[in-house]
Structure formats: structure tokens, C-alpha cells
Amino acid sequence: MMKRNKLMLLTLSMMLLIPLLTACGGEAKQNEQERTLRIGVLYGGGDEQHIRQEYTDIFEYMNGNISIEIVPAVDTSEYNYSDSAGPDPTEEMRKLLTGANPVDVAIVDSDSFQQYVRDGQFKQLDALIQKDGFDTSDIIPSVMDTIKMMGDGNIYGLAPTFSSKALYYNKTLFQKAGVELPTDSMTWDEAFELARRVANGEGKDRTYGFSFDQYRWGTAFYGVADYAAPLQLRTYDDKAEKMAINTPQWEKVYDTIAKLSQDNIMPGRKDDDNGGSLGEGRYNPLEHDLFLSGKVAMMMNYYSYTSELFDISKNAGKIKNYQMPEWDVVTIPHHPEAPGISSGMRFDSIMAINTQAQNPDDAWQFVQFINGEDWAKIKSRSTYELVTRKSFIKPKEGMNYNIQSFYAMKPAPGIPAEEKLHQKYRNLWIVKNSAEELFKKRIEGKLTTADMLKQWETKGNQLLPMIKKNPNKSIFGDEAVQKAVYGD
Structure with missing residues (x-):
């Protein structure tokens, strides 16, 4: 009798549990359903390796039921052997956003991003950010300010990385000349006055005070x-x-x-004969680099140049008669008419959700992940750009420089009328x-x-x-x- 009662209780319990298991199983099955996320990029074709390695491989690995399809607006391989400049990538991307099979996510540069925002082709993200509690407080203020400026005060896209310039300077040359070192927030007039004071020598012994890049032939x-x-x-x-x-x-x-x-x-004078070689007739990889060869005291360059300095510092001992310069960076100088603004910041990979996306939920999941802390933590050690999350911006291992100078200034806004003309x-x-x-x-x-x-x-x-x-x-x-x- 007791056994029979236990059996009845077990049967009743299973009957009550089955609907719950069925509901959970249905939900799990729905969540595991295979889906495709279509991502549009301005340029591509043939080799998608860079986009996949940089952004999508890790997302696909963590979301096994989502497959990524990369869709280039312009397949550049078609125009390698043509006298045509090819179609306008901005217009071709617009077709991908509005066509019969629209992409879900677009990865675009800042110029085209503003056009699509004005045309209402990107979904506003403010409500999604608030609803999901997506933390933007760690994103560099100048980055968020620029994103909002391009969206008339609203957020229509997020940028996981950015390129920016700073003013590199050779401490040794300044110390030899007895001139004070450059500082953050200089005006252009102040920077050029330092350049005049630190420039020295004639002919092959000439050292310049300033250059817009590192190239001797620039x-x-x-x-x-x-x-x-x-x-x-x-x-x-x-x-x-x-x-x-x-x-x-x-x-x-x-x-x-x-x-x-x-x-x-x-650099730039026709009669300049500053072509000295460090290698005594032998090819030298530094010969045409004004900064590394100690021929310029200050030079503008992108953050990616720190990688070259890192490599040279490890191999300087292999180069005959070479002494690696002691260096640091400060912010790009500014004009008094435009305080705190420089031309050195650029966004090449702003991620936005198409208003006509067929898969908007996965699109938002992708944008969140690539602009989140986990991705920034991983990529901060490998990307040639800077991640936009402040907590993960640090000098390269074993190096010490004023890394804040790369993001302390606000980027110069474009001129919309001229940007439109250049695209047309x-x-x-x-x-x-x-x-x-x-x-x-x-x-x-x-x-x-x-x-x-x-x-x-x-x-x-x-x-x-x-x-x-x-x-x-x-x-x-x-x-x-x-x-x-x-x-x-």
C-alpha cells in the first residue's frame, strides 16, 4: 500500500513537471536556433580575414548559434585593374541598408556615419543602452562627445577603437640645446617657437625643430x-x-x-642636403625616418608609431653606431581660436544598427560586445589603434610615455558641405x-x-x-x- 502511494505521488509530480520541462525546452530550442547576422562594411572582397580576426571570430565563438556574413559595399578587387575609381562606397552602403536583404549592422567611418544618421538610416541606441544598463562611463569623454555631436546629441553608433595623433619629441635634442621640453596644451605659436630654438646645425648635421611626419622625403x-x-x-x-x-x-x-x-x-627646403647615413653606405631601416635618426626634435604621428619605437628599442643594439633617442609625447598643439581641438583623432570603425535590420536583437548584442569591457581588455594588447575604454589604455609593456596625450584633445569637426562634395x-x-x-x-x-x-x-x-x-x-x-x- 505504501509503495503504491509513493508511486502515485511520483507519477503526479512528473505530470506537473512535464509542462514546465516542455516550456523550458521550447525556450532553449528557440534560443539555440541558428541565425545569421549580416554586417556591412564599406570596403572588402576576397579576403575578409582582417574584419573577422578583429571583430567577428570571437563573437561567433561565444555565440555558436549565430553565423556572421560580411557584406562589402564595394568589392575593391573588381577595380584593381580599372581606370575607374569605382562606385561611391557611401552610396553602395546605402543600398545595403535599404535593399531587399538589408544588413543588420554597418561598420563605417565617421564621414559616412554622419550622413546615414542625418538620413535616418541608423537606429538610436540611447534607449537600448539605458534598458540593458550598458556602461558607457568608461568610454573616453572626447569619444562619447564626438559620437553624440555627430548624432545631434544622441547616440546612433559606438566605436570600439580610434586612431589619434600626438606630438612626439626627442628629449635628448632638447636637453643638448638647453631648451625646455614641450608640454601638453601648447598653442601652435608656442610649439613653433620651441622648434626654432631647438633646431640646430647645417647641411648633413642639421636637426629640424618640427615635422608633420617622420619621412625624410615628405x-x-x-x-x-x-x-x-x-x-x-x-x-x-x-x-x-x-x-x-x-x-x-x-x-x-x-x-x-x-x-x-x-x-x-x-623639412622642405630645396637646397637642403640633410641626407646623412647612419650605416656607412649600408642599408639602414632608420635612414629615412627623421625622428628615429635623431634629425627632428618634434614630430606629429599616430599612436601606431609607438609600435615602431617599441620594435626599434628591442633591436637598437643590432644597428651599428645607433643610439635610440629618449622620447615622450604631448598633446597636438591647438589654435587659440579653437582651444582644446586638434585634427589628430579619427574613427574608422563606428558600429551602428540598421533601422531596417532583420535581426536587430543579435545586432545590438554584437554592438554591445565589441564595445564592451571584455573585448577592450583583449584587444588593448594587440590592436594598432587605441581602444575607447579608458581603463584598458596603457603604454606598451616595458614602455613609459604620456599616453593620455593621445586622447586629451577633442577632434576637429569636419565640414559637412565639403565632405559631401568629396564623396560626390x-x-x-x-x-x-x-x-x-x-x-x-x-x-x-x-x-x-x-x-x-x-x-x-x-x-x-x-x-x-x-x-x-x-x-x-x-x-x-x-x-x-x-x-x-x-x-x-
């Missing part, structure tokens, strides 16, 4: 863009029909940089580059800065209609274009 002309970006100066009008370069503000910019080159404070007319680079020869003549004293800008204005006004007629097809070799750029 010119100051291309550094002007970095110097001028925070000032928000226009190159042409909103329709790319007329040049806007011939102004007192631009004259001051180019005159400042030209004088520094002309006075041999920075990708040959506009010809207009900007057409002034390089004129700038060299200015450094050589053959032109005044005012004359240089007048001639550039004339060149640009000739080139703009040609470019608008052929916005994407490569036209640099065209005879009329060559004549406008170089003259008869």
Missing part, C-alpha cells in the same frame, strides 16, 4: 591640412564651382608653414594637390604667399568644371587636366 605642404583643420576653412564653395582659398585666413596659414620650411625649421566628386583631390608646386616656389622665395593663393585660385577654377564633368573616372592623366595643374 613635404610640409601635406601637413597644412592637419594644422588648419580646427579652423574650419573652406577650399571651395558649396557647389564646387568656385575656389574659396584666396582669403586672409588661408594666407596666414600657408605663410606660417612656408616660413618654417624656408628657415629650415622643418572624388577627383577633387586633384584641386588640392595642384598647389604643391606653387607651395615649393613659395618656400624657394619665387612667389609670395598672396601670389601663390591667387595662382592656386586660377588653377582650381579651371579644374573644378573638368572634375564635375568626370566625378569618378580617373582623369589625372588627361591633357587638359595636366595643363591646368602644371601649366604649359
